[in-house]
Amino acid sequence: QLQLQESGPGLVKPSETLSLTCTVSGGSISSSSYYWGWIRQPPGKGLEWIGSIYYSGSTYYNPSLKSRVTISVDTSKNQFSLKLSSVTAADTAVYYCASRSGSPGISDPWGQGTLVTVSS
């Protein structure tokens, strides 16, 4: 059974780069069955899809964030990562990683989420 766990700094300064890693267990990130994705949720608000990646490295980004987002995969560590540059307070959110059935696709399962606050 797949399990995902996010890790990374909980506090990032404005204009800096947010970096998070998702570690996958219970399955191989190189499986052709899955894509991998990031979704975020500002406090008290709804869900926003950030982007997805296939193990081969193919990426799909939300156009609203595309200029600032990079998603990468490290098959040797069974991990994938998110980098979001030039952050502002509007990027404060709980960031979730998730396994995906396709791209576009459904997200299941999800990691527990990690709160990232952008503040000086």
Next chain:
Amino acid sequence: DIQMTQSPSTLSASVGDRVTITCRASQSISSWLAWYQQKPGKAPKLLIYKASSLESGVPSRFSGSGSGTEFTLTISSLQPDDFATYYCQQYNSYPETFGQGTKVEIK
């Protein structure tokens, strides 16, 4: 982008009630719609995919229907564990988009 609009935003109901949540897409998404349940401080949990397919392990009191632009999530008999926020998500095209959520509260 395809806009997803849920109604109502908040719903007050009692244990045993039949509950229906509606999700409307700004353009046709065929049946590429999922429903998630989220409890406070927890990650969303997949309930329904492809508009009406029940995810494994999800109680049969949950059901989904619809196609095109109008979809519904129905809980046939609300249980204490069902008080949560529910989100629809379209995955017909990029970018994937979610509804704003429907909070099901205790009446």
